Amino acid sequence: MGLQQRSGLPFWRSLLFVPVNVEKYVQKASACGADAIILDLEDSVAPADKEAARAQVAAAAERCAAAGADILVRVNRPLELAVRDIETVVAPQVSALMLPKVDSAGHVRLLAELVESIERRKGMAVGHTRFYAVVESVTAFAQIFEIAAAHPRIVAFACGAEDFTASCGAQPDPDVLLYPKQQGVLAARAAGVLPLGIFSSSANYRDLDGFRAAVAQARRFGVEGSTCIHPAQVPILNEGFSPGADEIAAAQRIVDTYDEALRSGRGSIGLDGRMLDVPVVERAERILAIAARMRA
Numbered sequence: 001m002g003l004q005q006r007s008g009l010p011f012w013r014s015l016l017f018v019p020v021n022v023e024k025y026v027q028k029a030s031a032c033g034a035d036a037i038i039l040d041l042e043d044s045v046a047p048a049d050k051e052a053a054r055a056q057v058a059a060a061a062e063r064c065a066a067a068g069a070d071i072l073v074r075v076n077r078p079l080e081l082a083v084r085d086i087e088t089v090v091a092p093q094v095s096a097l098m099l100p101k102v103d104s105a106g107h108v109r110l111l112a113e114l115v116e117s118i119e120r121r122k123g124m125a126v127g128h129t130r131f132y133a134v135v136e137s138v139t140a141f142a143q144i145f146e147i148a149a150a151h152p153r154i155v156a157f158a159c160g161a162e163d164f165t166a167s168c169g170a171q172p173d174p175d176v177l178l179y180p181k182q183q184g185v186l187a188a189r190a191a192g193v194l195p196l197g198i199f200s201s202s203a204n205y206r207d208l209d210g211f212r213a214a215v216a217q218a219r220r221f222g223v224e225g226s227t228c229i230h231p232a233q234v235p236i237l238n239e240g241f242s243p244g245a246d247e248i249a250a251a252q253r254i255v256d257t258y259d260e261a262l263r264s265g266r267g268s269i270g271l272d273g274r275m276l277d278v279p280v281v282e283r284a285e286r287i288l289a290i291a292a293r294m295r296a
Contacts, residue, residue, distance in 0.1 A: 005192050009155050010070055010095070010130070011293045012036045012194060013225040014237035017074070018060075019044035021053040026060045029069075032231040033238065036070040041085050042077065042100055050081060054088045061093045072132060074098035083114065090118045096130040096155065101163065103140045105150035108133055112151045129153065132196070135184065136160035137167040144183055149191035156225075158197035159184030172201040174214070185222050198226045205230035215240035242294055243287045251284035251291075 018029040020039040029037050039060050045053045061071045071094050075085035086097065097115070102108060108131065115129050131153045135144055141159065148157040159180045165172040181199040188195035198214040199221070205211075211233055218226060225241050228234060243251070254271060258281045261269035269276050 005189075009194055010036070011296075012070065012156060012196065013241035014234045015072065015132075015196070015225065015227045016231065016234055017044065017227060017229050018064075019053075020056050020060050020073075021045055021049055026063060028231055030064045030067045032234045034069055034228075034231075034234045035225070035238070036072055036095070037064040038072045038074050038098055038227065039064070039089075040074045041089075042074045050076065051084075054085055057089045058091060058093070061089075061091070065093050070095040072096045072098050074100060077101040082111065086111065086114055087118060090115055090122065090124070090129050092124060092128065094129065096132055098132045098134065100134050100160075101136045101140075102133045102147055103137065104143055105146045108147060108150035108154065112153050115153070127153065130155045132156040132158075134158050134160050136163035138164075139167075141180060141183070144187045145190055148184075148187035148193060154191065154193055156194040156196050157184065157188040157191065158195070159187075161197070161201045162203065172203075174200045174217075181218075182221060189222065194224050195222055196225050196227070197223060202226070202228050202233065205233060208232060208236060212236050212240060243291055247287060248291045251287040254281060254284040255288065 012035045014034040015036040015038050016029055016032060016034040017038045017040050018025050020026065020041060039057055041050065041053055057073055065071050073085070073089045073094055075082045075089070075097055077100050099108065099111060112131070116126055119126050119128060131151065133147060133150070133154050135141055135147055140147065144159065148154065161172045161177055164180060165176055170176045177199050181197060184197065185195040198218040200214045202211060215226065215236055219241055226237055228237060254276060257269060257271050258276050261276070274280070
């Protein structure tokens with residue numbers, strides 16, 4: 001059986017974090033070309049500024065959405081703050097909530113119940129607000145498959161880097177993150193949602209060559225997009241998680257050749273010395289699907 005993915009998933013190659021309470025960053029973000037903007041209420045906002053930042057989400061979301069990006073809001077992890085965040089930011093212009101430090105499937109379902117009640121109260125369509133869930137501790141990692149499949153609102157999933165390795169007493173180096181990040185990809189695929197996140201930290205935003213290499217590695221492992229912290233990283237993500245012209249042409253040739261074989265009553269055929277069996281064709285079809293979304 002080929003890769004099973006839920007219909008209606010977003011197209012998020014690049015997701016740029018923006019501290020919602022820094023006006024100049026919000027202004028720059030609206031023109032950076034990211035598929036999604038994550039207005040941050042968590043790590044980039046000081047505790048004393050949380051309430052004021054929360055009140056700035058609506059205006060920032062409207063500005064960034066006008067440029068065509070999907071708008072996410074990263075809420076805080078302590079439940080008390082998360083409830084305040086969610087009550088304020090759930091709105092038609094906010095596509096999704098990024099849920100940090102998820103510790104169980106029950107945690108996701110609790111927040112989903114809250115979101116549904118707020119959507120109803122605000123006259124919104126129930127289910128409008130989607131979730132990007134992130135596991136960031138060794139305790140939650142033990143439940144990673146259950147968390148990724150916890151609720152239909154989840155459309156994207158990842159295992160974190162900085163907080164996760166801190167919970168392990170480790171460094172966020174690529175070799176340390178390879179196993180947990182790959183498990184995050186597998187959990188997302190099993191749940192039929194988008195696997196996100198490169199297999200390293202993106203904190204060193206000046207090392208663009210290293211970032212480009214990390215994006216290429218993540219795509220080989222099946223990742224479809226990633227967050228970033230600087231506008232200079234956005235074009236690298238958009239390019240790295242998009243098939244090139246040669247790749248698209250090769251995929252189209254594979255699909256056309258296989259279709260012709262089927263019409264001729266053959267179940268498999270060779271092309272350029274390679275057997276075109278079902279998995280090869282499914283990968284090619286997936287490339288063509290991504291290319292179609294790029295043109296949309």
